[in-house]
Amino acid sequence: MNRGEFDYFRYEDCDLCGECLARCRYLALTPREAVEEMKRLVAGEPTRVVHRRCISCYACDVFCPHDCHPYELIIRAWHERYRERGLPVRASYLMPASHPNFRSDLVRTMAPWEQELIRTWKATPPEGELVLYPGCNALTLPHLLHGPHMDGIVVSGDFELCCGEMYFRMGLFDVVERVAERLTAYYRGRDIGTMLFACPAGLNLFRNVLPGQFGADFSFRTRYLGDYILEKVESGELGLKRELNRSVAVHDSCHGRVLGDEVTASTRKLYALMGLETREMVGDPADGLCCGMAAGCNRYRPEDMYLAAVKELRAAARTGAGELATYCGGCHLTLAMMRWLFPTRQPVRHLLEYLKEALGEDPYYPAPRRTLRMFANVVRKAFPKLASRRTYRIEIPSP
Ligand code: SF4
Ligand code: SF4
Incomplete structure (x- = not known):
């Protein structure tokens, strides 16, 4: 995924500490796994866990000590999906x-x-x-x-x-x-x-x-x-x-x-x-x-x-x-x-x-x-x- 439109993540402030994902109650990641997942997200690569298990609770934005907005980085993938495919009629x-x-x-x-x-x-x-x-x-x-x-x-x-x-x-x-x-x-x-x-x-x-x-x-x-x-x-x-x-x-x-x-x-x-x-x-x-x-x-x-x-x-x-x-x-x-x-x-x-x-x-x-x-x-x-x-x-x- 390219940086640009609707990209609210503060790349320059993120030190890849992984705290946002390690504290998440739904992902069940070790601190080390959290850092690896975060590196993939920041690089715009597919994640192994986050995009599958995330329930969009928004809490990772609260957990980040540097106000980097990891939540918006995660759900940006859903924005791309919507742009490509639209929304299922069941929703x-x-x-x-x-x-x-x-x-x-x-x-x-x-x-x-x-x-x-x-x-x-x-x-x-x-x-x-x-x-x-x-x-x-x-x-x-x-x-x-x-x-x-x-x-x-x-x-x-x-x-x-x-x-x-x-x-x-x-x-x-x-x-x-x-x-x-x-x-x-x-x-x-x-x-x-x-x-x-x-x-x-x-x-x-x-x-x-x-x-x-x-x-x-x-x-x-x-x-x-x-x-x-x-x-x-x-x-x-x-x-x-x-x-x-x-x-x-x-x-x-x-x-x-x-x-x-x-x-x-x-x-x-x-x-x-x-x-x-x-x-x-x-x-x-x-x-x-x-x-x-x-x-x-x-x-x-x-x-x-x-x-x-x-x-x-x-x-x-x-x-x-x-x-x-x-x-x-x-x-x-x-x-x-x-x-x-x-x-x-x-x-x-x-x-x-x-x-x-x-x-x-x-x-x-x-x-x-x-x-x-x-x-x-x-x-x-x-x-x-x-x-x-x-x-x-x-x-x-x-x-
Ligand atoms: S938005 Fe997703 S990744 Fe962030 S804390 Fe909630 S479930 Fe975890
Ligand atoms: S977004 Fe915040 S909590 Fe997550 S890795 Fe970057 S600095 Fe750490």
């Missing part, structure tokens, strides 16, 4: 650009008040001191963004306004570039002070990936909603009414790990303030496992996602906690769905579901039923295409 139902897709198909099955929220967010212009970008995961779980914690925040967005995260994780760099152009044009000239994100994936895309690697240009500040809420709770502006008194295994998201304390520390502080006893699966959040969603990015195969999710569900079960706590809507949906196939004793709950309960609302946990429908839709609409050899290319509409 099309899972792509945000498809209408309907596995998320948007769920809207008509939601409670009327949730559907009304989605309609309102679509019709609301993104203007104001505090605007929240809901992204496709929160749009699939609109109840998360309804309650006193959202007072004073303008929610604006729709399924059409994709942040490009799935395309980025699949190495579809030219598609992400189109997304960056589209979002730049959409937000140009809007009067937005701070854009809040409930989803760490959206935050990382808008703050780092789209401007840093794909030429997007946004004039607003960006902030994680959990960090904003923590400030409100600590200042007493948002009063918690209930102690939750439960134990939770803490799952971190891939983008949460990349963003660091703003996400990983603020969520833990919020859990603690709500009375939740947190049980860690790893000593350092960077070493945590993926929910399984990203594992479909390499071979586009559902069994890869299942196996990765089971690994995390098992790790959570080993903590002995009563529940499994997530803060990313994508992780939440994936783990809740996989529990139908690999039942565990720990229900999966979202940070904002805990918060709403702590603020005095009655518990409302739609993810189990919603993900059962999601699974049934995927079986009906995507599985019949598993054996197909047909491919296609993703079209992103003009701004």
Whole structure:
């Protein structure tokens, strides 16, 4: 592979220490093997292990001590594959650009008040001191963004306004570039002070990936909603009414790990303030496992996602906690769905579901039923295409 277009690896800063791959929880490489694999990757040669076993968890970027972006070097091979062959049609139902897709198909099955929220967010212009970008995961779980914690925040967005995260994780760099152009044009000239994100994936895309690697240009500040809420709770502006008194295994998201304390520390502080006893699966959040969603990015195969999710569900079960706590809507949906196939004793709950309960609302946990429908839709609409050899290319509409 030649260096050049969409090459984000910092060759000049890499000392081939191999730490990025040696620490990976999926490759199972010795430090020496990691160095050898890294040498092959940097030379643009086929690797023996990485391109076969990588599940696109993004953690190697966090492990690199010199910020060289080994992840982007690895998934560049998938970008080349896409350019040559396109995407298998079996993946099309899972792509945000498809209408309907596995998320948007769920809207008509939601409670009327949730559907009304989605309609309102679509019709609301993104203007104001505090605007929240809901992204496709929160749009699939609109109840998360309804309650006193959202007072004073303008929610604006729709399924059409994709942040490009799935395309980025699949190495579809030219598609992400189109997304960056589209979002730049959409937000140009809007009067937005701070854009809040409930989803760490959206935050990382808008703050780092789209401007840093794909030429997007946004004039607003960006902030994680959990960090904003923590400030409100600590200042007493948002009063918690209930102690939750439960134990939770803490799952971190891939983008949460990349963003660091703003996400990983603020969520833990919020859990603690709500009375939740947190049980860690790893000593350092960077070493945590993926929910399984990203594992479909390499071979586009559902069994890869299942196996990765089971690994995390098992790790959570080993903590002995009563529940499994997530803060990313994508992780939440994936783990809740996989529990139908690999039942565990720990229900999966979202940070904002805990918060709403702590603020005095009655518990409302739609993810189990919603993900059962999601699974049934995927079986009906995507599985019949598993054996197909047909491919296609993703079209992103003009701004
Ligand atoms: S993306 Fe994740 S699975 Fe792939 S090499 Fe990096 S750390 Fe390992
Ligand atoms: S990318 Fe970073 S961690 Fe990986 S070999 Fe290079 S310097 Fe070491």
